[in-house]
Amino acid sequence: MRQRRPGLMAMSRSVAPAVFPPDLLTRLADALELLAPEATEDFDDPALRERLASVEVLVTGWSCPRLTAPVLDAAPRLRAVIHAAGSVKAHVGAEVFARGVAVSSAADANAGPVVDYTLAVITLAGKRAFGLANAYAAGRFPRFAQRHGNDGRTVGVLGASRIGRRVIARLVAGGYRVLVSDPYLESAHAAELGAEQVDVDELCRRCDVLTLHAPQLPETHHLIDERRLALLPDGAVVVNTARGSLVDSDALARACATGRIDACLDVTDPEPLPVGHPLRALPNVWITPHVAGAQGSEVRRLGEFAVAEVERFVAGQRLLGAVHIDQLQLLA
Ligand SMILES: NC(=O)c1ccc[n+]([C@@H]2O[C@H](COP(=O)([O-])OP(=O)(O)OC[C@H]3O[C@@H](n4cnc5c(N)ncnc54)[C@H](O)[C@@H]3O)[C@@H](O)[C@H]2O)c1
Numbered sequence: 555m556r557q558r559r560p561g562l563m564a565m566s567r568s569v570a571p572a573v574f575p576p577d578l579l580t581r582l583a584d585a586l587e588l589l590a591p592e593a594t595e596d597f598d599d600p601a602l603r604e605r606l607a608s609v610e611v612l613v614t615g616w617s618c619p620r621l622t623a624p625v626l627d628a629a630p631r632l633r634a635v636i637h638a639a640g641s642v643k644a645h646v647g648a649e650v651f652a653r654g655v656a657v658s659s660a661a662d663a664n665a666g667p668v669v670d671y672t673l674a675v676i677t678l679a680g681k682r683a684f685g686l687a688n689a690y691a692a693g694r695f696p697r698f699a700q701r702h703g704n705d706g707r708t709v710g711v712l713g714a715s716r717i718g719r720r721v722i723a724r725l726v727a728g729g730y731r732v733l734v735s736d737p738y739l740e741s742a743h744a745a746e747l748g749a750e751q752v753d754v755d756e757l758c759r760r761c762d763v764l765t766l767h768a769p770q771l772p773e774t775h776h777l778i779d780e781r782r783l784a785l786l787p788d789g790a791v792v793v794n795t796a797r798g799s800l801v802d803s804d805a806l807a808r809a810c811a812t813g814r815i816d817a818c819l820d821v822t823d824p825e826p827l828p829v830g831h832p833l834r835a836l837p838n839v840w841i842t843p844h845v846a847g848a849q850g851s852e853v854r855r856l857g858e859f860a861v862a863e864v865e866r867f868v869a870g871q872r873l874l875g876a877v878h879i880d881q882l883q884l885l886a
Pocket residue numbers: 640661664665668712713714715716717718735736737738739766767768769770771773774795796797820821844845846847848884885886
């Protein structure tokens with residue numbers, strides 16, 4: 555019989571059953587000798603010491619504790635960290651790569667719902683559907699002149715990230731004019747995507763919708779500040795499904811309060827926004843509680859990706875979600 559590599563799951567116990575429902579858990583247990591039936595949430599648990607000593611594959615997920623040097627010392631046989639969620643940055647650092655451990659993320663599987671969500675929001679925002687819904691609830695029915703359409707609109711995409719590129723592809727296919735700004739995007743690649751590459755100021759000046767898809771990094775902090783918000787044309791909409799810190803929240807609240815621009819936010823800074831924050835009260839600001847990524851029935855996608863990745867790893871195949879140390883700084 556084929557010898558299975560020892561594996562452990564490390565993630566929130568309340569989320570694990572949704573990410574790995576019984577059929578996926580069976581596949582995982584077929585690929586790995588699971589050293590514990592339940593996911594661990596604490597690497598310092600003394601009961602885990604023996605298991606860490608023999609573990610070769612860690613299957614991680616949301617709330618996985620950080621893989622610190624002492625944890626890695628306790629797991630000398632570790633060969634792979636397969637993450638059943640998006641960003642690995644919270645639990646994986648340079649010390650993991652330094653020990654030759656392969657790292658994989660299911661960010662690709664998490665991207666799909668964000669792309670769908672973004673396209674839906676851009677479509678509805680272009681029709682001013684959120685404001686019209688409020689007006690309708692208050693008993694008003696819009697006249698012809700108060701109705702808006704999406705044809706001929708220009709969308710500015712900040713960040714040709716994994717999600718940003720997919721958003722661009724869908725927008726181009728849908729007939730939108732697309733501008734993109736990303737210091738790491740080669741112009742040939744922008745042309746292949748069907749987008750015009752511009753700098754951030756020009757992006758703001760020329761777009762009807764500004765959609766944010768860059769990662770949270772020191773250099774993207776408040777990339778959209780008071781000055782750049784002022785560059786947006788009247789009636790523009792800021793869509794943020796990336797991270798709240800990309801936008802100066804106070805400046806956004808001031809700009810939206812004038813009624814000159816609108817915002818649709820899935821992420822905020824801080825998150826959640828305190829009760830009473832001006833952004834919560836504005837009729838032209840529509841906020842959802844960080845739900846664009848995989849939620850509910852969608853989190854199974856993360857488990858499916860991770861199980862397939864484990865199967866590839868044990869078969870000695872290339873990891874499709876491989877994360878490399880040199881990319882880590884730029885990634886979400
Ligand atoms: N709302 C949600 O539920 C949700 C879910 C998943 C991801 N996200 C967020 O969506 C965003 C995109 O995620 P991803 O996985 O596609 O990211 P990613 O890891 O692919 O992002 C990396 C890329 O961003 C681009 N980039 C880096 N620095 C930039 C800069 N200064 N300006 C513009 N572009 C820059 C580069 O092309 C880089 O390769 C991130 O902010 C992520 O946190 C949100």
